[in-house]
Amino acid sequence: MHPLLGYVDRWSAKPGETIKLMVSSRDGAPFEARFARIQCGDPNPRGPGYRETPMAHPLAGTHAGKDQRTHLGSWIEIPSLDLAAAGDRLVICATIWPTTPAKGRQSLVSWIGTDGVSLSLDVEPDGATATLTVAGKTARVATGKKFLERAWYDVWLVVDRAAKTLGVGQRAREIHPTFDDEGSISTTLAALPGLGAGRACLAALVPSDVAGKPSCHYNGKLERPTVWAGAMVEAALGQQRGAVPRSGEAGLVACWDFAIGIDTLSVTDVGPGGFHGRTQNMPTRAMTGAGWSGAEHRWTHRPQEWGAIHFHDDDLGDVGWTPSLEFAIPADWPSGLYAVHLKSANGFDNVPFVVRPGAGAPKAKVAILLPTVSYHIYSNFVRPGWGRQNIARAKEWGAIQHTPDENPELGLSPYNYHSDGSGVSVATMARPMIDKRVNHFEMMDPAEYGSGCYWVNVDSYVIDWLTRKGIAHDVITDHDLHAEGVELLKAYNLVITCQHPEYHTTEMLDGLEGHLARGGRLMYLGGNGFYWKTVFHKEAPYALEVRRAEGGIRTWATEVGESYHAFDGSYGGLWRRVGRPAHKLVGNGFSAQGIYLGFPYTVNDAMNDPRAAFIRKGLESELRPGAQLGERGYMGGGAAGHELDRADFRLGTPRHALVVASAVVDHPQFKPVNEDRLDHYWPLPLEKLIRADMVFFETPAGGAVFSVGSMNFVGSLPIDGYDNLLTRMMTNVVQRFADPTPFG
Numbered sequence: 001m002h003p004l005l006g007y008v009d010r011w012s013a014k015p016g017e018t019i020k021l022m023v024s025s026r027d028g029a030p031f032e033a034r035f036a037r038i039q040c041g042d043p044n045p046r047g048p049g050y051r052e053t054p055m056a057h058p059l060a061g062t063h064a065g066k067d068q069r070t071h072l073g074s075w076i077e078i079p080s081l082d083l084a085a086a087g088d089r090l091v092i093c094a095t096i097w098p099t100t101p102a103k104g105r106q107s108l109v110s111w112i113g114t115d116g117v118s119l120s121l122d123v124e125p126d127g128a129t130a131t132l133t134v135a136g137k138t139a140r141v142a143t144g145k146k147f148l149e150r151a152w153y154d155v156w157l158v159v160d161r162a163a164k165t166l167g168v169g170q171r172a173r174e175i176h177p178t179f180d181d182e183g184s185i186s187t188t189l190a191a192l193p194g195l196g197a198g199r200a201c202l203a204a205l206v207p208s209d210v211a212g213k214p215s216c217h218y219n220g221k222l223e224r225p226t227v228w229a230g231a232m233v234e235a236a237l238g239q240q241r242g243a244v245p246r247s248g249e250a251g252l253v254a255c256w257d258f259a260i261g262i263d264t265l266s267v268t269d270v271g272p273g274g275f276h277g278r279t280q281n282m283p284t285r286a287m288t289g290a291g292w293s294g295a296e297h298r299w300t301h302r303p304q305e306w307g308a309i310h311f312h313d314d315d316l317g318d319v320g321w322t323p324s325l326e327f328a329i330p331a332d333w334p335s336g337l338y339a340v341h342l343k344s345a346n347g348f349d350n351v352p353f354v355v356r357p358g359a360g361a362p363k364a365k366v367a368i369l370l371p372t373v374s375y376h377i378y379s380n381f382v383r384p385g386w387g388r389q390n391i392a393r394a395k396e397w398g399a400i401q402h403t404p405d406e407n408p409e410l411g412l413s414p415y416n417y418h419s420d421g422s423g424v425s426v427a428t429m430a431r432p433m434i435d436k437r438v439n440h441f442e443m444m445d446p447a448e449y450g451s452g453c454y455w456v457n458v459d460s461y462v463i464d465w466l467t468r469k470g471i472a473h474d475v476i477t478d479h480d481l482h483a484e485g486v487e488l489l490k491a492y493n494l495v496i497t498c499q500h501p502e503y504h505t506t507e508m509l510d511g512l513e514g515h516l517a518r519g520g521r522l523m524y525l526g527g528n529g530f531y532w533k534t535v536f537h538k539e540a541p542y543a544l545e546v547r548r549a550e551g552g553i554r555t556w557a558t559e560v561g562e563s564y565h566a567f568d569g570s571y572g573g574l575w576r577r578v579g580r581p582a583h584k585l586v587g588n589g590f591s592a593q594g595i596y597l598g599f600p601y602t603v604n605d606a607m608n609d610p611r612a613a614f615i616r617k618g619l620e621s622e623l624r625p626g627a628q629l630g631e632r633g634y635m636g637g638g639a640a641g642h643e644l645d646r647a648d649f650r651l652g653t654p655r656h657a658l659v660v661a662s663a664v665v666d667h668p669q670f671k672p673v674n675e676d677r678l679d680h681y682w683p684l685p686l687e688k689l690i691r692a693d694m695v696f697f698e699t700p701a702g703g704a705v706f707s708v709g710s711m712n713f714v715g716s717l718p719i720d721g722y723d724n725l726l727t728r729m730m731t732n733v734v735q736r737f738a739d740p741t742p743f744g
């Protein structure tokens with residue numbers, strides 16, 4: 001892990017509010033903290049230039065460091081599990097769908113008594129195993145039958161004190177012809193202890209130290225672990241395949257029914273002891289169980305068929321570091337993008353945050369809405385080799401040098417696969433998001449002078465541009481919009497979203513639509529925006545979930561039957577498929593994807609429409625049909641690139657929208673999006689699909705929308721000191737959109 005890393009507990013705060021900063025400093029080295037307001041985060045010396053204003057703060061200075069670590073892998077913690085009721089014969093059953101059965105020891109159910117006796121039922125390369133440790137002596141018995149990956153099995157463990165045996169077994173839910181994957185075995189022990197009070201873990205091995213972390217994390221689905229007293233194995237297996245036992249069922253000690261509380265962190269024991277638990281590190285819930293019939297796809301309608309949880313040995317929730325600083329935002333700090341810079345003898349880091357306008361403070365008429373929900377989803381996107389590829393340039397530029405691929409302890413993003421090959425559907429911000437930094441670039445830019453930046457650094461171009469043009473603005477975040485909805489936006493005539501606002505919650509879309517409905521204006525300066533639905537966890541607000549259902553450009557797809565979010569039961573996937581297409585909101589929507597290479601736009605005849613006169617104002621001789629815009633840019637060398645959006649009336653673009661400029665990209669590395677394809681032909685000629693459309697339209701309430709349709713667009717704003725045709729045109733749009741005079 002990088003020797004100095006930090007994270008904050010919230011993306012934004014108002015003056016007077018406090019942000020918690022958690023820092024890990026290797027070997028406890030002291031670290032220095034200083035604060036700055038960011039004008040431009042791009043470290044490229046040939047770009048607009050990294051610029052910031054130092055900000056005095058009482059907590060700036062040197063602080064004691066603390067070495068803090070992360071623990072990967074999810075599990076369920078059962079703080080109390082008393083097995084005394086099991087008497088002379090204990091049977092533990094579970095239903096599993098292992099995804100990496102050859103990996104090594106993976107505990108399914110593990111228990112440790114207050115007297116130090118421990119017991120576990122595990123998946124191992126030689127099949128189901130039972131392990132019992134008494135007074136430091138361990139007995140282990142294994143079926144010797146290899147599990148098949150991604151197949152359902154019932155597994156069990158038997159402790160028979162009367163017979164002095166420890167037994168284990170596994171039986172497949174479906175017969176697998178030619179595979180020898182079932183069996184049971186027991187071993188005789190000299191003596192078996194009585195079992196009593198203790199604690200347990202599900203899907204990991206319980207630590208001997210109560211303050212410790214578990215080990216032997218399980219990869220795969222686990223369903224309904226159950227503990228019986230006095231039961232025979234066949235009876236217990238019969239129960240495992242039937243309905244969930246009731247609390248009063250004879251012999252029932254504990255049964256964890258994961259179908260209860262799917263949208264929570266709680267795990268319910270329906271047995272008489274109420275040995276409830278809690279999920280740790282965000283395993284994936286609402287997973288189809290062994291009995292999923294396929295007749296129903298929405299887990300809220302028949303939760304008992306989604307009684308499985310998928311655990312991963314690289315899941316991560318809240319890393320839980322101790323706060324190092326709790327800093328209040330001074331009353332005189334204006335709204336903007338800020339960072340706290342950290343430095344120790346071992347390294348440096350920074351953590352960006354946003355200062356919102358104060359509660360009673362006058363607000364600007366323009367708000368820059370930083371797409372922090374998309375930052376959050378994209379955080380720690382591990383791309384193998386990128387760290388090695390970027391390091392020389394990072395050193396030369398004095399930029400942040402750490403990358404997710406070189407810091408795997410910090411977890412993954414929903415652009416990655418888990419170690420078992422399943423897609424990552426949960427993103428946490430309660431950890432260092434080391435690729436969401438200022439003074440940071442993402443990739444080696446294909447343009448020789450380009451910056452290769454993304455996210456907050458290119459979004460800072462928008463801040464830099466408005467600042468240089470003297471256009472007063474506030475900075476707010478997606479997280480604020482989610483929490484406050486349209487109320488957040490009511491003071492603003494114009495809301496500007498940035499380079500890549502791809503992920504939205506229902507509440508965020510409601511807020512933006514509400515803003516337009518009351519005559520507000522919206523500028524969307526990116527590409528591939530308003531694309532995926534995402535959902536916050538109600539008990540773990542640091543966590544977002546994405547179910548990549550049906551179609552769309554995506555690195556993985558949800559499994560059949562798992563397209564509804566666990567966090568709120570809603571259907572996942574593209575907003576276009578959920579009935580709220582980007583085209584309807586902003587006039588264009590994702591149409592083509594390519595490499596990080598930019599191309600110019602060409603002005604269309606529609607620019608001459610009288611309704612577009614404000615766009616041309618003072619530029620009439622240059623913004624003629626056929627003229628080019630954005631021929632240069634610090635993102636891939638041009639304004640239209642990487643991900644492109646087109647206007648399409650069939651998909652929801654308002655009929656009266658003007659497409660004032662377009663960029664048709666003819667490059668072999670650019671392809672249309674798959675959600676447009678139904679058979680072996682594309683539905684339209686490629687030039688109608690691989691294009692960015694710049695769209696303007698008025699709304700019925702006197703507001704308006706302007707969208708550019710390209711992810712690389714903002715990279716062209718800083719060209720020639722923000723004084724180029726594209727930027728002058730965009731300044732016209734901002735000025736008109738900030739003016740409250742209704743659009744006719």
Ligand SMILES: [Fe+2]
Binds near residue numbers: 500502528
């Ligand atoms: Fe994206």
